[in-house]
Amino acid sequence: AAVDKQVDFANYFCTYGFLYHQKEMLSDKVRMDAYYNAIFQNKHHFQGKTVLDVGTGSGILAIWSAQAGARKVYAVEATKMADHARELVKANGFSNVVEVIEGSMEDINLPEKVDVIISEWMGYFLLRESMFDSVIFARDHWLKPDGMMYPSHARIWLAPMKTGLVEQKRRDYEGAMDDWYHFVDETKSYYGVDMGVFTDPFKDEQRKYYLQTSMWNNLHPNQIIGTPALVMEIDCLTATVNDIITINANISSSVTTDNTWLCGFAGWFDVHFRGRNENPAQKEIELSTAPSENCGTHWGQQVFPLHPAVHAGQGDALKVALSMRRSKENHRLLEVDIGGDIKQTSGKQISLPTKMYYIE
Amino acid sequence: AAVDKQVDFANYFCTYGFLYHQKEMLSDKVRMDAYYNAIFQNKHHFQGKTVLDVGTGSGILAIWSAQAGARKVYAVEATKMADHARELVKANGFSNVVEVIEGSMEDINLPEKVDVIISEWMGYFLLRESMFDSVIFARDHWLKPDGMMYPSHARIWLAPMKTGLVEQKRRDYEGAMDDWYHFVDETKSYYGVDMGVFTDPFKDEQRKYYLQTSMWNNLHPNQIIGTPALVMEIDCLTATVNDIITINANISSSVTTDNTWLCGFAGWFDVHFRGRNENPAQKEIELSTAPSENCGTHWGQQVFPLHPAVHAGQGDALKVALSMRRSKENHRLLEVDIGGDIKQTSGKQISLPTKMYYIE
Ligand SMILES: Nc1ncnc2c1ncn2[C@@H]1O[C@H](CSCC[C@H](N)C(=O)O)[C@@H](O)[C@H]1O
């Protein structure tokens, strides 16, 4: 279905219009260090070049590009944040280099093609928000044939994990249902209306909310109980919308912790700044959102819960089929199916029936 | 400006599509008792009559109307909740009386005019959500000349109050700004960009959020420090959209608590079910959302904070000018100006400069 632009603005873009939200991203040191180092340790990619910043937000990446020596930077931003970005550019003395353009990437015009496209387009589990579509559009329309992408590559990861959160959610769900049954009784006895017919749809709503929606979490590395598996790798220079609109992956992982519980799967992503083959980075930079002892990002990880948890031990072999698509109601949200089996070292095989999760 | 229907759906109607949200309203005993008693203690208004329920949600008011003896009930609901309502009607045995119609009140057609319009249209501070517009539309198009409105009357109240919440918000605001200055310093020293130019707009955003937006609260009656003043009274049978689209009121209150602090104003509403002059209610029912020791409603009260608080004592005379209008960006949200003065028993007069508040 065609996307209603104004609805998309109400649902998606609106939050980016607040400095409060931009500040959250600007305060994410892992994110900031990665882009900062990617630019300033690879100045040769920027010196004297033209740059396009897709979704400039506060204007930070555009200003860094100018500071690194870009000749001209086009900084495109869909929301009113564009006005603030323009002020920031001016206050930092780059009005002659950075041109802030308010509009959607898909609608605006540039006077020339560019050498570099830089963008921070990544959402939860990489693809939530579907903003990479706009970067692909920018690349196909405005990148020179020998131009390059910042970042140049992106990867999605999935790993088996344990967490108390899943049990907590299960208890919350059961509490909500207990409360519901009480509500049905009371409404019948006080107000003479039998709400029992709502029990199933209410249960569905609550299951979706507590049990079928992936959860944001900043995991500790020791919560990952097996080898992370690569779900997909994206070459930002060549990927098409078709490559990311649905994803199907068959992956495997082996459990590395003994006598533990498989409570679900954790998903995250990383991106790399490698320049391009003919013109590589001098210093290759990685931005990872993997579980980390003290370098969490605002992306955290997405947890896909498993009910009930499955006992697992070192050496158990996991096979997982993951498929992901966009939600029909909102193309910026995702739906994921995860299923598979676990083959224990004893030889016993336990199947993990396919479950559907929402990334909301 | 014309309202984009799909944006209105994304911003407003969407929450009403969840049983979870309908349950919150259905669990509000003060609200439920009022409508229940209004209907069942005035069965003569329903027996053998045709009824229109504007925004039937779960279908509760339509079913009660049928139980009270209505000949036919049209139950109009804009969201997919209409499907659930239809199921509830069926499960409770009223499919022959209640007809659920999915659609906006403004768009749908009825086969006849009705004797009674019932609706639960009230938002925070009565008018937030602007749903009464749809009730007016329904009345003007579908109520018989001698028909009646359930509820028949509505009133908005404002009273001086004290609360620790206002100081708390002030501290939160100051914390957010301290954090901001730290952020500006760090971004300058680590990342070479001076964000100082964002300080004023960020401050505006935070002021709006912490200090200029009314707060939901369930107040205890002893937090009200003066006589409540009537801001406006609505006769649901005759009010026009013009009467409610902007409101200007000059009101007065006298402080009834000694040696206290005026920390702001509390706003709430009540509605009455009186039938109509020629055909009054046998038993007149009131639904009040005033501060109450143990009968809070899900509406609570709206608190309009005053910074700094003003010392006040018994007998002090307050004069307040209140004006209210709809937000330009979203016609379902409100903006309120409140200003005035307080004349202390000593004769000293303190002015309360006009402040603007958002009801979001
Ligand atoms: N199609 C599109 N056209 C223009 N701006 C877009 C866009 N899709 C997303 N955006 C904007 O892209 C930004 C992504 S957030 C990143 C902001 C900034 N580059 C930084 O790194 O801090 C948001 O401000 C959002 O409004």
Ligand SMILES: Nc1ncnc2c1ncn2[C@@H]1O[C@H](CSCC[C@H](N)C(=O)O)[C@@H](O)[C@H]1O
């Ligand atoms: N113009 C309109 N047309 C149809 N339904 C509307 C409407 N404006 C609001 N509504 C619906 O009105 C309901 C208000 S909430 C009240 C629900 C129910 N009558 C009860 O008392 O429990 C919501 O479900 C909302 O979706």
